[in-house]
Amino acid sequence: MGDDIIAVCEEMQPRVDFTIVPIECAGFRGSQYDGIDLALDAMLRALTGNGCPKIPHSVCLVAPHANANPTWMADLEWVKNVLGQLGVQVLATLTHATALSEFASVSAAEGVLQLSHDAGYGAVKHLVDTFGVEPLCWDLPLPIGMTNTRRWLTALGERFDAERSAEELIAEGERTVMETCRRRWPVARFFYRTPAAIVADATVGIPLVRFATEEMELTPALVALRSAHPEAQRLLEKELNDLGLAPQVAYGTDVFATRRSLEAVRPRVVFGSTIERHASEGLDVPYIFEVVRPVRQFRLLNREYFGYRGILNLLECIQNEWSDRWRSTQRRYAARW
DSSP, rough: OOOOOHHHHHHHHHSSSSOOOOOOOOGGGHHHHHHHHHHHHHHHHHHHHHOOOOOOSSEEEEOOOOOSSSHHHHHHHHHHHHHHTTOOOOEEEESOOOOHHHHHHHOSSSSSOOOOOOOOOHHHHHHHHHHOOOESSSSSSSSSHHHHHHHHHHHHHHHOOOHHHHHHHHHHHHHHHHHHHHHHOOOGGTTTTTTEEEOOOHHHHHHHHIIIIIIOOOOOOOOOSSSOHHHHHHHHHHHHHHTTOOOOOEEEHHHHHHHHHHHHHHHSEEEOOOOHHHHHHTSSOOEEEEOSSTTOOOOOSOOOOOOOOOOOHHHHHHHHHHHHSSSSSSSOOOOOO
């Protein structure tokens, strides 16, 4: 609304017995991701100490909430469970149920894991430059899909001398996925080299590129990300080069730009949300998988996209959407019983 937040905090400070930390993140200054970065920066500068002795095998988690999907809480729980099995202690999660004492211990962390490709880059840089915290997995997509999860776990295992534990997690996870797919026979076989579009936030969109290419055997023809951080762009370009792909790429996309991109590419499959379902009307897109912001599916239980169970959750979303495609919307049949 244009209020002077700093002046208001200064006026109120003498009236209370706690410290007020002003955070200037007016909506007209940028997106929700800009607001998250501004808030993280203000809290880190105001609440962290002057430095603590490093605690071996410890990490700080940054920006798990900077994700447009309701899956992030389950993704965060998966990360914490995996780190625990690798013998790694989580000193702070910035931010989710974060106590003030966690801010004070942030500088003691050996490493920092950024759990978003949309926000948190400034916070990680602050921790690295100010406290010498080591950035971990900074050049890898988040662990969505078989290859991304394997690379992520391998990198953490090597860093924390837990290669054996990481190998066991990978072997058990991949065995679970393969056995489940053999029993349930997913529909991925129907999409070999089908042109696809991925419209998502960078957190989910970047790792989805490899998932769609390797697990689904699709051919990404369009990748449209809702944010445009330079580091996220660099990571996406690296992934596309590694996979030998040359899709149309759009950063900071909105509904209008997405519609124009879909008209130009004419994909057969779209990974997106309800928004993309509406944006695709009239374009003859047979399959729209609402794996991004799936508010219609994930309502009661937290279901992750990270890790091997996350692969099965994604495949289940795709399977259900594919089945709904063939369900009659014009006629209902009476049950025989």
